[in-house]
Amino acid sequence: MERQRKPERRANSYRRGYATKRWRDYRERYIVDHPFCCVCERKGREVPTYAVDHIKRVTGPQDPLFWEPTNHQPLCKTCHSRKTAKYDGGFGHKRKEYDENS
Template sequence: MARLKTLGSRIKESAGSRVKVVSPGSWRSGMTSSQRGYGYKWQQARERYLRDNPLCVYCERNGRTTAARIVDHIVAHRGDMALFWDETNWQSLCKPCHDSVKQAEEAAGLGG
């Protein structure tokens, strides 16, 4: 039986089609998550915080009970390590609330 020739991709990536996640000049530019503070120490603190605060605070405010998966900084720390590690600046959120409500607040200039 004859072998089939492999077809090349018909989808071409155009130059500049990649979405930039971090704005040039951002405090995060060129830094890994570990360099920004989200290394092993953060993962341990995050797990402990979620164990002690397992529900999404936004959902609770609306009468819903939803497990939280994200520890969010209430006021954006923007590289300030004192604010980063201040647990009074942390809140537990589910992913849908973090990705919608919280991001909309930040875009509107609320929460730091």
């Protein structure tokens, strides 16, 4: 019987760029400018933004898309969790590219 490989662990939030003062300050400003989840707004609901989400996956703060405002979207906790589970391999799902239309 072949032994299954453990999935690679994600780097901690600091290494991924989210625990830095620069990101915290950016996130705070972004949420002030985008107070509601963009997915929920399209459905006619005003749900407060929980996360500044990267539309296309980034590798860390050195990735040019990490700081690119057009690669950010405001998401509520529910929508962010749903996207993470579906596209980032959460809950045992395979990672796949995000499709804004799905």
